[in-house]
Amino acid sequence: MSRAGDSREVLVSGMRLEAEGVMSLELQALGGEPFAHWQAGAHIDVHLPSGIVRQYSLCGDPEDLRHLRIAVLREEKGRGGSREVHDSLRVGQVIRIGEPRNAFALAPATSYQFVAGGIGITPILPMILAAERAGVPWHLVYGGRSRRSMAFLEFFVPRAGEHVEILPADEFGLLDLQRIAARSAAGAETYSCGPGVLLDALTARFAEQELQGRLHLERFAAAPLAATAGEGDLTVILARSGREIAVPSHCSIMAALREHGVDVPSSCEQGVCGMCETRVLDGEIDHRDMLLTDSERARNNLMMVCVSRAKSARLTLDL
Numbered sequence: 001m002s003r004a005g006d007s008r009e010v011l012v013s014g015m016r017l018e019a020e021g022v023m024s025l026e027l028q029a030l031g032g033e034p035f036a037h038w039q040a041g042a043h044i045d046v047h048l049p050s051g052i053v054r055q056y057s058l059c060g061d062p063e064d065l066r067h068l069r070i071a072v073l074r075e076e077k078g079r080g081g082s083r084e085v086h087d088s089l090r091v092g093q094v095i096r097i098g099e100p101r102n103a104f105a106l107a108p109a110t111s112y113q114f115v116a117g118g119i120g121i122t123p124i125l126p127m128i129l130a131a132e133r134a135g136v137p138w139h140l141v142y143g144g145r146s147r148r149s150m151a152f153l154e155f156f157v158p159r160a161g162e163h164v165e166i167l168p169a170d171e172f173g174l175l176d177l178q179r180i181a182a183r184s185a186a187g188a189e190t191y192s193c194g195p196g197v198l199l200d201a202l203t204a205r206f207a208e209q210e211l212q213g214r215l216h217l218e219r220f221a222a223a224p225l226a227a228t229a230g231e232g233d234l235t236v237i238l239a240r241s242g243r244e245i246a247v248p249s250h251c252s253i254m255a256a257l258r259e260h261g262v263d264v265p266s267s268c269e270q271g272v273c274g275m276c277e278t279r280v281l282d283g284e285i286d287h288r289d290m291l292l293t294d295s296e297r298a299r300n301n302l303m304m305v306c307v308s309r310a311k312s313a314r315l316t317l318d319l
């Protein structure tokens with residue numbers, strides 16, 4: 001699978017306030033060279049002028065290879081990337097972006113159900129275009145804090161009723177997980193993106209009904225570093241020097257490496273970009289990234305050291 005790497009310059013050709021706190025950016029290929037083909041569910045690295053790199057889902061039309069669109073939720077308590085987009089970035093600026101990568105691809109199915117929470121609507125929108133073009137029946141459950149905070153409603157409102165349920169929490173309360181699971185029990189593959197609490201609740205409900213195989217999720221960030229047995233005892237061994245580094249339970253492997261002067265390339269630090277991919281020579285990996293496929297995980301020879309840890313007490317890295 002492709003990882004972070006190549007980047008290219010693009011023009012910010014449009015910015016639009018899509019909802020309260022949600023700004024969309026239209027990015028135009030420079031020099032008339034079209035963008036590479038991408039599939040619904042893909043995301044890109046966006047290199048902001050300050051040097052911050054963030055990942056955003058593509059939410060435009062995959063058939064328009066002259067433009068890409070992303071949408072950015074302003075997060076006051078975030079790490080600064082979204083504030084830079086909202087406060088400083090302007091139409092006419094040139095920025096760099098990475099090639100589209102996809103860890104949330106839409107697999108063929110006879111029907112789809114999409115469940116979006118807030119800004120999680122972004123990867124879902126091109127999925128709906130893809131389902132419509134393929135003639136596959138689909139249904140969207142779109143939740144958010146309030147209508148004012150929910151982006152792209154003008155796309156969905158004309159479709160409401162038959163295909164679309166728009167369910168802001170201040171009008172309708174929490175999403176009805178039982179109805180969502182029932183649609184998958186009837187055969188729909190469910191794709192969901194949104195806040196962790198929504199995805200955790202869906203995961204639990206689908207597991208209860210043994211529907212895990214029909215649930216496909218994209219998280220905004222990696223799962224939290226839940227404590228596991230023996231986690232505090234993790235020791236990382238650097239194969240090339242023989243050095244041993246203790247990784248405290250509250251600390252990522254990447255942070256422990258840095259503390260000991262070992263630099264690992266990184267970008268997202270959330271398990272979504274692949275920049276910190278590291279070869280593992282010995283030990284059992286506890287994968288917590290959003291990037292590796294099941295078969296890549298099963299090989300137990302690569303890990304994202306920004307979020308993943310170990311099931312064994314020792315892990316030997318090719319560093």
Ligand code: FES
Pocket residue numbers: 265266267268269270271272273274275276277289304305306307
């Ligand atoms: Fe992005 Fe680790 S830094 S996956």
